[in-house]
Amino acid sequence: MLNQKKISRAGSVTIPAHLRRELGLEPGEVLDVSHTNKGDIVLKRSRGFCLFCKSDRELVMYDGRFVCKTCIDRMKKEADHV
């Protein structure tokens, strides 16, 4: 789906709400901004919050969402009891 957004006077661009929901983007998440040789702008998720507990420590990107090591360990333990 193509979305067109205008750059504000302050240089801001709003990421569409449906994309924020779909990708689990939260206020405060940090994005790296870079550009390609063709002039395309690339936003890369670099720091965020755990999907489950909102921790910002020891994060792993899984299926487009950040999950912390503590929650991964908890899920592993619960899966062992299934």
Ligand SMILES: [Zn+2]
């Ligand atoms: Zn967590």
